Amino acid sequence: MTTGRRLIKNFLSLSGSDVIARLLGSVLTIYIARVLGAGVFGQLSFAIAFTSYFTLFSDFGLTTLGVREIAKDKKKTSTFGTNILVLQLLLAFLLILVLSALLIFLPLSFRTKIITFLFGLGIIPGALNMAYIFQAYEEMEYMAVGKIIAQIGYVIVGFIFIYLFKDILVLPIVSLIAGLIGAAVIFYLLKKKIKFIWSKISWRQIKKLIERAYPFLIAALAVQIYYNMDSIMLQFMKGEVIVGLYNAAYKIVLLIISIGGFIAGTFFPLLSSAFKRDKKLFFKSINMWSRINGALIIPIVAGGILLARPILNLLYGQEFVKATFAFQILILLPGIIFLSSVLVNPLLAIGQEKKNTIATSIGALVNIIGNFLLIPRFSLNGAAVATLIAEVVVFSYLAFCFHKYLKINVVYKNYFSKPVLASLVMGGVLYLIRDHLPVLCSIIIGGLLYISTMFLIKGVTKRDLKILRTVQR
Numbered sequence: 001m002t003t004g005r006r007l008i009k010n011f012l013s014l015s016g017s018d019v020i021a022r023l024l025g026s027v028l029t030i031y032i033a034r035v036l037g038a039g040v041f042g043q044l045s046f047a048i049a050f051t052s053y054f055t056l057f058s059d060f061g062l063t064t065l066g067v068r069e070i071a072k073d074k075k076k077t078s079t080f081g082t083n084i085l086v087l088q089l090l091l092a093f094l095l096i097l098v099l100s101a102l103l104i105f106l107p108l109s110f111r112t113k114i115i116t117f118l119f120g121l122g123i124i125p126g127a128l129n130m131a132y133i134f135q136a137y138e139e140m141e142y143m144a145v146g147k148i149i150a151q152i153g154y155v156i157v158g159f160i161f162i163y164l165f166k167d168i169l170v171l172p173i174v175s176l177i178a179g180l181i182g183a184a185v186i187f188y189l190l191k192k193k194i195k196f197i198w199s200k201i202s203w204r205q206i207k208k209l210i211e212r213a214y215p216f217l218i219a220a221l222a223v224q225i226y227y228n229m230d231s232i233m234l235q236f237m238k239g240e241v242i243v244g245l246y247n248a249a250y251k252i253v254l255l256i257i258s259i260g261g262f263i264a265g266t267f268f269p270l271l272s273s274a275f276k277r278d279k280k281l282f283f284k285s286i287n288m289w290s291r292i293n294g295a296l297i298i299p300i301v302a303g304g305i306l307l308a309r310p311i312l313n314l315l316y317g318q319e320f321v322k323a324t325f326a327f328q329i330l331i332l333l334p335g336i337i338f339l340s341s342v343l344v345n346p347l348l349a350i351g352q353e354k355k356n357t358i359a360t361s362i363g364a365l366v367n368i369i370g371n372f373l374l375i376p377r378f379s380l381n382g383a384a385v386a387t388l389i390a391e392v393v394v395f396s397y398l399a400f401c402f403h404k405y406l407k408i409n410v411v412y413k414n415y416f417s418k419p420v421l422a423s424l425v426m427g428g429v430l431y432l433i434r435d436h437l438p439v440l441c442s443i444i445i446g447g448l449l450y451i452s453t454m455f456l457i458k459g460v461t462k463r464d465l466k467i468l469r470t471v472q473r
Helices: 003-059 062-072 074-105 110-120 123-128 132-136 140-165 171-193 203-237 240-277 279-306 308-316 318-330 332-349 353-405 413-433 439-456 462-470
Strands: none
Touching (some): 003 140, 003 240, 074 110, 074 123, 074 132, 074 203, 123 171, 132 140, 140 171, 203 353, 240 279, 240 308, 240 332, 240 353, 279 332, 279 413, 279 439, 308 318, 308 439, 318 353
C-alpha cells in the first residue's frame, strides 16, 4: 500500500471513529445543557476538567512514547505493551487515592465532589486501553471499533437516564462501564489481529519507561493546564453557572481542535518511521500536512467568528448566547493549534520532546497568570483571552525550535494565501446573509462557496487531489 493511501485509510479510520464518538458525546452534552441548565452543566464540566489531570498522570506520556518506539521497531510490541500496562495500572490506583484525599478538603458542594470522584474512576479503563499499539502499527481502523462501541453505549444509556431522572449522577458510572467494554474489545482485537502476547514484567524496563516518558507527561500536563485550568479557576472564582456558559462555547472549539488531533495521529507514526529511513518522505509529509491544515482550518475560524451567536443559540438555547464573545475569542485557538501541530509532531518524531515540554510549560504558566489577572475582571471572556495568549506563546517557541532543528519552512505563502482569500469571499457573503437565513443554511452555503472559490482560484487542483496517491514508500 502506498504511503498516501495508508495515510488516507488511517485518517479516515481515526477521524471517523473520533468524529462519531465526539458527535455522539456532543449531542448528549448539548441535551444535558438544554434540559438541566448552565449550573448543572457547570458541575459536569468542572468534574471532567478536574479529573482530566489525573487521567494524564495515569497515562504519564507512556502511550505517546509507546507509539514512537513500537512504530520504529515492531519487535518491541510485547515488551512495551506489557510494561506500559502494568505501570499505568499502578499509577491509576495511586491517583484514585490522591483524588479521594483532595476532594475531602476542596471547598466544593458534596454533590460536586461525588460526581468528580465517580468520573475519576474512569482512570482505570483508560489505563487498561491499549489502543495506542494499533496506532503504532498504523492500523487505526481497529482503534475505531472499541472507541465507537464504548461511546455508543455511553451515549444511549446516558440519554435514557437523563431523560428519566433528570440527574447527571449516573453519567460517570455509565462512562466507567463503557470504558471497560471498549478496553476489552481493543485487547481482543490485539490478540486476534497482531497476535499480541504478554512479555515478562521488568521493573528495570518500567523504571526506564518513567525516565523516558516524563517529558511527554509534562508537555501533556502543560497543555491540559491551558485547556482546563480556566474552567477550574472559573469554578472557584465565579461559580458553576459561569463554568457552564464558558464550557458551552469551549466544547464546540475542542471538537474542532480534535480534527487537528486526527490528522496529527495519522501523520505521527509515519514521521517517526520515515525520519531515519527516508528523509525525503519525512519532509514531504510535513509540507503535505501543513497544506491540509491551512486549507481546512482557516474557513472554520472565519465562519465561527461570524456565526458565533446563532450557533450557540441553535445548540444550547438563549441562555447560552451570553458566551458569544468568549466563543469568538476561543474559535481562534484551532487556527493556532493546527499550525502548532505541524511544528511539534516532527520535533517529537526526531526525539526533541523536551522542546515541546519547555514550550507547553511556558504556555501553562502564561495561562495561569493570565487567568488570575483577567478572570476577576472579565469573567469567562478573560479566561478565553488568557488561553489564546498562552497558545500564541507556545506556537512562537515551537516555530523557533522547528526552524532551528529541521531548518525548513512549512508556512509557505501559497499554502495559506488562497485559503485566506477564499475565506474572505465566504465571510463577506455570510456577513450579508447570517441574519436572514437559519444558521444551518448559512453554514452549508458558506462551505460550498469556500470550496468553489478554492477551485476557481486554484487553491485546490487536480494535482492536489492526486498527490497522496503519488507519495510512495
